[in-house]
Amino acid sequence: MAKRITLTRDEIIHLAKLADLNLTEEEIKKYQQELSQTLDYIANLDELDTSAVEPTSQTTNDKDVFFQDGAKNDRLFSQEKATANAKNKKNNYFAVNRIL
Amino acid sequence: MKIIKTISRHPHGSEDLVSFQIPASAGTTNFMKYIPVIGLEIHVELKTASKMFCQCSADYFAKPPNSNTCPVCLGMPGALPVPNETAVNWTMKIGKALNCQLASLSKFDRKHYFYPDLPKGYQISQYVEPIAVNGYLKLKGKKFRVQRVHLEEDTGKLIHSGKDTLVDFNRSGVPLVEIVTEPDFDNSNDVKEFLQELHTIIKYLDVSDADMEKGSMRLEPNISVRVCHPGLDPGSQKDSLVHENDKLPLPPYKVEVKNINSFNFVKKAIDYEVKRHLEILEKGETPIQETRGFVEADSSTKSQRSKEETHDYRYFPDPDIPPLSFSADYLSATVGSLPELPAAKTNRFIKKFGLKEADAFLLTRDKEVAGYFEKCLTLVKGSRIVEDLPQKLANAILNKRVTLNLGPDKFVQSVVELYKPKATDMEKLDAAVKSVLAKNQSAVEEYKKGKERVIMFLVGQVMREMKGQADPLKVKKELAGKLKR
Numbered sequence: 001m002a003k004r005i006t007l008t009r010d011e012i013i014h015l016a017k018l019a020d021l022n023l024t025e026e027e028i029k030k031y032q033q034e035l036s037q038t039l040d041y042i043a044n045l046d047e048l049d050t051s052a053v054e055p056t057s058q059t060t061n062d063k064d065v066f067f068q069d070g071a072k073n074d075r076l077f078s079q080e081k082a083t084a085n086a087k088n089k090k091n092n093y094f095a096v097n098r099i100l
Numbered sequence: 101m102k103i104i105k106t107i108s109r110h111p112h113g114s115e116d117l118v119s120f121q122i123p124a125s126a127g128t129t130n131f132m133k134y135i136p137v138i139g140l141e142i143h144v145e146l147k148t149a150s151k152m153f154c155q156c157s158a159d160y161f162a163k164p165p166n167s168n169t170c171p172v173c174l175g176m177p178g179a180l181p182v183p184n185e186t187a188v189n190w191t192m193k194i195g196k197a198l199n200c201q202l203a204s205l206s207k208f209d210r211k212h213y214f215y216p217d218l219p220k221g222y223q224i225s226q227y228v229e230p231i232a233v234n235g236y237l238k239l240k241g242k243k244f245r246v247q248r249v250h251l252e253e254d255t256g257k258l259i260h261s262g263k264d265t266l267v268d269f270n271r272s273g274v275p276l277v278e279i280v281t282e283p284d285f286d287n288s289n290d291v292k293e294f295l296q297e298l299h300t301i302i303k304y305l306d307v308s309d310a311d312m313e314k315g316s317m318r319l320e321p322n323i324s325v326r327v328c329h330p331g332l333d334p335g336s337q338k339d340s341l342v343h344e345n346d347k348l349p350l351p352p353y354k355v356e357v358k359n360i361n362s363f364n365f366v367k368k369a370i371d372y373e374v375k376r377h378l379e380i381l382e383k384g385e386t387p388i389q390e391t392r393g394f395v396e397a398d399s400s401t402k403s404q405r406s407k408e409e410t411h412d413y414r415y416f417p418d419p420d421i422p423p424l425s426f427s428a429d430y431l432s433a434t435v436g437s438l439p440e441l442p443a444a445k446t447n448r449f450i451k452k453f454g455l456k457e458a459d460a461f462l463l464t465r466d467k468e469v470a471g472y473f474e475k476c477l478t479l480v481k482g483s484r485i486v487e488d489l490p491q492k493l494a495n496a497i498l499n500k501r502v503t504l505n506l507g508p509d510k511f512v513q514s515v516v517e518l519y520k521p522k523a524t525d526m527e528k529l530d531a532a533v534k535s536v537l538a539k540n541q542s543a544v545e546e547y548k549k550g551k552e553r554v555i556m557f558l559v560g561q562v563m564r565e566m567k568g569q570a571d572p573l574k575v576k577k578e579l580a581g582k583l584k585r
Contacts, residue, residue: 018412020214020221057207057417065422069148069186072155075170082166082174082269092165093259093266096216100260100404 005039007032133328134381136374137351138291138321139283142298143276144194144308145254145316146187151273152253153181153224153421160270161314173253173273175220181420183208187251187275188231188424189434190307194277195232195249196435197301204431206231206424208251209415216267217255225252225278227415237294238443244294245282252276277308283322283350288370292363295319299363300442304467312361319360321370324351324387325377353389357401360394368399376401445470453477453490462498473497475508480516492519525569532565533578547583555579 007015012032016023023031079092088095148158154172171179192202206229210222230250236243254276256269279298285291299317302310310317326348355377357369373392380387392401417423440448442464449460449470464470476493496515497504506514536558537544547554555576562575 014412018212018414058419058422060422062422063425065182066185066188067150067155067182069150069184070155071150071157071159074155075172076156077166077169077171077174079164079167082169090264090266092167093268094166094216095264095266097265098260098263099216099258099265 005036005043007036007039134378135326135328136286136370137283137324137326137354138285138288138370139354140279140281140285140291140294141320141322141356142279142281142295143254143318143320144279144302144310146190146275146277147308147316148184148186148190148275150184152184152187152251152275153273154179156273158274160274163270165266165268166270168270169272173219174269175218175272181224181418183421183424184275190275190305191231191249191251191277192426192431192435193305193307193438194279194302195235197305197438197441198232198235198237198246198249198279198298200232200235200246200249202232202426202431202435203229204426204428205229206426208418208421210418211252211413211415213411213413215255216265217258217272219256219269219272223252223255224418224421225415226250237297239290239293239297242290244284244290247280247282249277249279252278283324288367288374291321291370292367295363295366297442300465304439304441306439312363315359315361317361319363319366320356320358321360321366321373322354322356323370323373323377324354325374325381326351327381353387355387355389355401356391357394358391358404365394365396365399369394369401372400439467449473453494454488455491455494459491459494459498463494469497469504472504472508472511476512476515479509479512489516489519525566528566529562529570529575529578532562532570533575533582536561536565537579537582544583555583 009028009032012023012028012035015035016028016031083089083092083094086094146158150156151158151173154170156168156170156173160168172181195202206226208224209227211225211227212222214221230248232249233247235246235249237246238244254271254274256267256272259266259268281294285294299310302308302317308316355373357366357373360366360369377387388403391404393404394400395402445464446457446460449455449463450457453460455463463473473493477490480489493512493515496511496518504511540558540561543554543557547558558579559572559575562579563570563572566575
């Protein structure tokens with residue numbers, strides 16, 4: 001039986017900040033519950049004995065995949081295409097509210 | 101005004117007392133010792149042909165905004181980054197040149213933060229397994245430790261204009277090497293010399309333009325000031341300080357000055373910060389840990405944002421990029437033989453050619469100039485016309501007495517011409533000396549009153565009259581003889 005995890009309000013606010021989300025007071029409460037449940041669910045994995053398993057950060061078993069230096073234009077975007085999804089643009093730049 | 105002294109410690113020698121003046125109003129009465137503690141982060145853009153994880157050109161300079169991007173460097177969902185092997189190899193070279201251990205296993209991690217210049221919401225960087233660790237650079241008998249050398253991707257470029265910040269991603273994904281030192285510096289002069297040496301090494305390795313103006317080398321000092329309590333025995337404090345700074349606890353704060361693009365500005369930023377910290381510490385307070393920017397106009401720094409909490413970058417291994425493994429064979433094949441580095445070249449020039457240390461140092465600051473010098477020497481092998489020719493060649497290059505636009509062969513000829521003992525026509529010389537003495541009565545008077553240095557002026561005048569066709573030593577002798585009479 002997995003132990004019950006309860007995220008604090010401050011933890012939710014911290015996580016929201018890291019994820020660049022603005023949460024309402026209601027959402028904070030909601031995620032405090034739902035995110036805790038998600039963690040509980042994942043904590044079920046703790047029941048498996050992994051003491052003999054090497055840690056890994058990938059699943060393909062590939063290693064040393066490189067490309068040889070050399071510029072190619074195959075996948076180059078035009079300025080229009082590069083900025084096509086931008087919410088705001090100005091003279092082919094992406095534009096955001098001034099940050100400094 | 102009250103004077104605070106900081107002590108700059110040298111591992112193998114003297115102490116420099118550096119005085120800072122602070123307003124008397126700040127005053128406590130205790131005499132405290134303050135020692136600056138400075139570490140460096142240096143970013144160097146590699147001059148590979150393509151970017152770090154895609155094949156867009158790494159040459160983004162002066163291109164129209166957002167004209168040099170693809171799905172990978174714009175961080176489109178599903179795009180797959182693949183590392184550029186040359187960039188990895190060049191990072192190893194930098195590591196080796198800085199006496200680091202090169203990793204046999206390495207990987208890329210994701211460093212998460214939100215900033216408009218970072219399209220993916222994370223930067224591909226290296227955290228736990230950098231390409232090179234634990235190096236050092238020795239300068240004038242002092243050893244400055246290099247903690248790590250790792251590889252990451254550069255971000256886009258921000259232009260702040262009116263109410264907008266404009267983003268250009270042409271630079272996004274250009275290979276960027278980060279070099280991190282230990283906080284082993286205690287004064288801005290050592291920092292400047294270290295950075296200049298590092299710059300020269302990188303130019304020698306031919307892996308980056310290291311062009312400060314274009315931002316391909318960017319400097320970030322971390323600065324704090326350690327308070328050494330008067331109660332402690334200075335003797336024992338000194339021992340533990342001898343370039344083993346990490347035996348003492350670090351000050352409880354540090355200030356990072358971001359993205360400086362000149363060695364002089366780094367020096368000025370450090371001097372400004374140390375003085376600012378001293379004033380705060382003297383009031384019994386602790387400077388705020390924060391990031392500041394350098395203000396060129398008055399050589400000051402300005403707060404950019406307070407680090408109200410430690411960064412939470414949530415590093416984790418990038419699952420898109422398989423791990424990297426480097427066998428000893430691979431490492432010796434890719435970085436086995438570095439070019440002769442500037443410090444070694446300087447020593448060789450001193451030992452082999454008998455150059456003065458200062459001249460050997462200056463000659464080796466630019467690999468091209470050093471190469472030109474050596475090329476000249478090979479052309480005059482066996483020539484004994486001019487005494488101490490290597491030093492004379494060095495002088496000619498450094499003082500630009502002969503233009504370097506000549507090919508080395510012509511250059512050598514001109515230098516030999518310049519320095520070879522001149523056949524002197526004694527009759528002409530006699531006439532010239534008489535004429536110069538007659539024309540320069542006041543100089544003659546001065547000489548007779550004991551101002552003997554005036555003779556060099558007269559030698560110059562005679563040489564001019566002789567159109568250079570005389571041995572200056574003979575001219576001087578002749579003049580001296582006539583003046584004594």
